Amino acid sequence: GAGVSQSPRYKVAKRGQDVALRCDPISGHVSLFWYQQALGQGPEFLTYFQNEAQLDKSGLPSDRFFAERPEGSVSTLKIQRTQQEDSAVYLCASSFRQGYEQYFGPGTRLTVT
């Protein structure tokens, strides 16, 4: 079956621009997660949804980061007024339910110039 998909795969933004990153989870997966991965590091947790409810957003680095999953399926991670330190790979993962295995999408590589 289809895995987790993300778009765009690559995004170059000028500093100060807003960006929106999309994640389409595996069908039927209740839980959806966003991570940020810097080069040479493991993924860092950003936020978690169970269906449409955002249950944990403790990892969002600033109020410029915003995530939503309005219908409990597709999710969007929005970054406002991008800064150079936002350059990273943004990974989305989904799981059947919380505590179970998470499956990752291919990621979006964001470069802020």
Place this chain on the structure above:
Amino acid sequence: QKEVEQNSGPLSVPEGAIASLNCTYSDRGSQSFFWYRQYSGKSPELIMSIYSNGDKEDGRFTAQLNKASQYVSLLIRDSQPSDSATYLCAVNRGSSASKIIFGSGTRLSIRP
């Protein structure tokens, strides 16, 4: 102290040998433990999950969990060049089943 610690490597193992990857974690309440493989430029791929003490085998891979020592390991038997990758240990927070904390990964290199 990091919540999930791994030796960054690189760990170099000859083809056909056993590769042993180790991970320690700090939260005694953790219940779910995962190993992911990540090739350069790709996203993490789930290899193994383990939830109870002891060993769990899947093909050439064996995950070992010791909750008393807060230690998780991954053994790869008959190592192949295609096993060369970064291996990420991931552990859930005891206080939040949903929140997974990743280690920084161990780079494994299998030399022919």
